[in-house]
Amino acid sequence: MKEKIVKLLSDALPIVDLDSDFLFSELDSLGVTTILMVLSEEFGIHLESTDATSKNLRNIDSIVKMVEDKLKA
Amino acid sequence: MNRLIDRIAENAASYPGKTAVIYGGEHISYADLLGRIDVESAAIMQAEGYAKGSGIVVQNTQNADFIVRYFAIHKAGCVAVPVEKDIPDARLEQISRIVAAENFSDEIADVLFTTGTTGVSKGVMISHRTIVANAENLADAQGFAADVVFIVNGPLNHIGSLSKIYPTLLMGGTLYIIDGMKDMNQFFGALDYPCDKMATFLVPASIRMLVQFSAERLASYARKIDFIETGAAPITQADMEKLCELLPHSRLYNTYASTETGIIATHNYNSDVCVAGCLGKAMKHSKFFITDEGSVACSGDTLMSGYIGDSEMTARVMRNGVIYTADCGRIDECGRLHLTGRADDIINVGGFKVAPSEVEDAAMAFDGIADCICIAAKHPVLGTVTKLLYVASDGCEIDLKALASFLKSKLEAYKVPMFYSREEKIQRTYNGKLNRKYYL
Structure with a gap:
């Protein structure tokens, strides 16, 4: 799951440092929207723009957790 | 001279306790705003090297401090040069040098640096008269009023947001500043502000994000959202229709504007024709026509005064009080402007x-x-x-x-x-x- 998400996001946002622990602060609104779009399309999950919090998008692990939680819901 | 700062002072005298600016939980009344502007303006006038008519660079801080500093510069008789929060150092030095070399007439209020209609980054000189004309255009055409709380989410140094500060403070309304649209919780938090009428400006990408990822939540504010303006880039037909469906009671405007031309035309696509590219009729201080080559030309009080230090470039786009843009368009049978593309590489x-x-x-x-x-x-x-x-x-x-x-x-x-x-x-x-x- 993590590798798949890293691959998807690397393709969509090639210049964003996905290893960062401060991912949300390094993204702009276009980057945040792109992440929501890519994840909702790939995993068929229902994401709200309010899911794009600094907690959920802190790093790649928190993104993986958000997707896993949505898949369980 | 007709300056917006003087109109803000009149508002501070008429209703001193009314909230002018909200940012991060801080509420600043009109009296406090004017008081802070006065203090800042006095500091500018006492600073070493102060001279009336000189340009002062003001970096965006995306909070009330920027607004205070911006109007304090006007009050001190100087010219505000707003720049991005994250402007590269080399660019900041370059702009500072350009501005320092210029001696401005007292009509000039701002220099806004933009790529604009020429394709080269240029300093656009804006007069006090232009600022007031832009404010009155928007107040008249879109209904900015004292009871409207306007959420500003874009960078305050850019004409898209600056031009919303103008009518809001002109009419005695309230500005609610947030730092971009990245954190939608902040945007919805602003919409939760206790008042009857809210309004905002959203670029088409933000509207796409809202209709795709927050449709239900946005619709829950349908009674409260007085109007939403968009512009700056083309919005799709599908997004316009979806927004009309989510906000059936709100006025939804698509506006034609640029740093050089000012705010020219606007169209409420939620009460009239809902067609992508339709930007409505000219506002009260503006006129437009289509040239023989099919491009949009504008005239009126909202036009820039010229490019800083470049009369040749100014003459290329502005002749006899008319700005010739690189936007291609047509005017329909009702006098509404429709954009069809651009004639350059921008x-x-x-x-x-x-x-x-x-x-x-x-x-x-x-x-x-x-x-x-x-x-x-x-x-x-x-x-x-x-x-x-x-x-x-x-x-x-x-x-x-x-x-x-x-x-x-x-x-x-x-x-x-x-x-x-x-x-x-x-x-x-x-x-x-x-x-x-x-x-x-």
Whole structure:
């Protein structure tokens, strides 16, 4: 799951440092929207723009957790 | 002279306790706002080297401090030069040098640096009369009023947001400042502010994000949202229709404006024709017509005074009180303006104009880039973004993150391409110029 998400996001946002622990602060609104779009399309999950919090998008692990939680819901 | 700062002072006298600006839980009344402007203005006038008519660079802080400093500069009889929060140092120094060399007449209020209609970054001089005309145009056409709380989410140094500060404070309304649309919880938090009427300006990419990822939540504010304005970049027909469906009681405007022309025309697509590209009729201080070549030309009190230090460039776009834009358009049988495209190479990224040649020049200075072209690319959510196609020098591997960081150190953030693609060659015309049409 993590590798798949890293691959998807690397393709969509090639210049964003996905290893960062401060991912949300390094993204702009276009980057945040792109992440929501890519994840909702790939995993068929229902994401709200309010899911794009600094907690959920802190790093790649928190993104993986958000997707896993949505898949369980 | 008719200055907005004097109108704010009148509002402070008429209703001193009314909230003028909200930011991060801080509420600033009109009296407090004017008091802070007075203190700042006195400090400017006492500073070493102060001279009436000099330009003062004011970096965006995206909070009330920027608004205080901006109007304090006007009050001190100086010219405000607003710049981005994250402006590269070299660019800031360049702008400071350009501004320092100029002696402004007392009519000039601002110099706004933009790519604009010429494709080259230029300082656009804006007069106090223009600021008031822009404010009155919007107040009259869109219904800015004392009981409206307006959420400003874009960068305050850009005309898109500056031009919303004007009618809000002119009419005695309330500005609610948030720092961008990245954190939607902040945006919805602003919409929760206890009042009857809220309004905002959203670029088309933000509208796309809201209708796609927050439709239900947005619809829950349908009774409270008085109006939403969009503009700066084309909005799709589907997004317009979806927004009308979610907010059936709100006025939804699509506006034609630029730094050089000011705020020219607007159209409520939720009560009249809902057609993409329709930008409505001219506002009260403005006029437009279509030239024989099919481009839009504008006149009226909202036009710029000229480009700083470049009368030749000014004469290229502005003659006899008319600005000739690079936008192509037509006027329908009801006198409404419709935009159909652009007659130049400028790429519009979410309302920010990017000259591809500027990006290419910066990229060519990066080690290992042998050739490149910056083109417009379609993004399913964001609309138009930029993409850099590059050819690497023999044996070179380009580190894209290093390239992007390099570009960010040379250019404003919105000019840094979102996508990159390595190519074998870049198409050029027979005389060696980049073949931009090939990539359309």
